[in-house]
Amino acid sequence: MKRPLKRLSAVLTAGTCWSLLALPGVATADDTLGGDTQGATQEANAGKDGTVSVTVGGVVFDRSKNGSGNSAGALTSSTSWTPPPCWYAPKYTPEQLQKYLEPTWEAGSTGYQWDAEQRDRYVKGHPYKDFNKDKTGKGYFWDSFVNKDFPPGWDSCEEPIFWVDQGDPPPANIENAVTPKVLAELAYAEIRVPSTEVTLAPAAATKVNLPTWAWLDAADFKPVSVTASVPVIGISATATAKPVSLRIEPGTKDAVTYPASGVCEVNNDRIGQPYAKGKADQTPPCGVRYLRSSGNGTYPLQATITWEIDWTGSGGASGDLPDGTFGATQDVVVQEIQAVNR
Structure with a gap:
């Protein structure tokens, strides 16, 4: 009944x-x-x-290996799937x-x-x-x-x-009676990932037609996980989120992204490459070039990371869950290049 x-x-x-x-x-x-x-x-x-x-x-969630900080947030499934x-x-x-x-x-x-x-x-x-x-x-x-x-x-x-x-x-x-798989799905909902605010160079303001380099701090750019368990029956599962790519949306149609798709893949545990002196004439592996000044305002650059989710559980159980995304918006000032007449 x-x-x-x-x-x-x-x-x-x-x-x-x-x-x-x-x-x-x-x-x-x-x-x-x-x-x-x-x-x-x-x-x-x-x-x-x-x-x-x-x-x-009845479930213990261990979040000690989760993302932290004031800007950390929950993942949004890249599909229509949701946790139980x-x-x-x-x-x-x-x-x-x-x-x-x-x-x-x-x-x-x-x-x-x-x-x-x-x-x-x-x-x-x-x-x-x-x-x-x-x-x-x-x-x-x-x-x-x-x-x-x-x-x-x-x-x-x-x-x-x-x-x-x-x-x-x-x-x-x-x-949805708890099993390692259901625990993994519940752990997914508890995952928190760090902020996706990217480092830009130039930092304070960029110029029209000047390539702006974008990258993420390798110290913050690492997998996070949450473990869910039911101690009274001895089952558990750990859902792990691994960052795999960064999508850059410049906030205006008057811009070109690097690469052209706007999606920067992980390369040697890092997304993008820090700018260094002498690279001004190079094309950044990850970044944007604005074609028009932002005037007296700013452009809202949206940076969204895609995280792959897999899980392992008691009894050798394992599997994958839908990718998750987490993004942040940051304001970018774009100025005209000032020419000097002599």
Whole structure:
């Protein structure tokens, strides 16, 4: 039987909820299961660089190898794919499920028929007898966690709370029950990549018809990753984002890009090449040449990096996820070359 929507698991908003607490330690079964909020609790371990590891929805996210800084941001999938809007994970021991459901039944707030069906399912043996207490320590009841950031999650996870024996996979017919692949997809949503503001030469202002060199600092230009795990059942997955190319959009049609496509590929762990004295007459491997002055204003140069995403998980699982992009805009001043008459 499907649950009424009002009985769905507590709604979680990834971007706003996960930074509330700062508690040390690694999640245990007791940390990630049960509770009056249906397990919609979290823990966070703040690192020196501002990154955190968090526990939410029965899943631990290790973001210690993520991009950092005020300008870091989330990836946008290059396709219509999005991470799961909801997922199923271990949430209750038999005793915790009893503690959660019985007060609801006693209150009668969900109606006699629904309560009776729930008692039949979890107490009277159809299929679980006395909350599966005879299996205490041998598995968990799984329930849904909904992420409001990825609608329409409300309609995606309506399966009633179900039991999974320890060491067994979740039922194959239940979509988005946590597996290494689903964990990788959830980790994708937590990846943050550094700013894509490129270094330009000339820096303060460039000139009409003067090639402007563009490149990214190699120190910031490196892979980032997030690991998602469910400690109580011993599965995990790490999603890694690797920068592969930079697209430059000059902000005006009166410009020429280098290369002509505007896409600068990675070369020896770097995109573009720093300008050096003596290269003024050379064509930059990555850059732009403006054909018209920006007048009293500026041109909004858009720099967007494409990141390839792959993942590895427990049990030797691995795969690829859709590429992601992240961009930033920076203002460019373009001046006319001043000629001197003698």
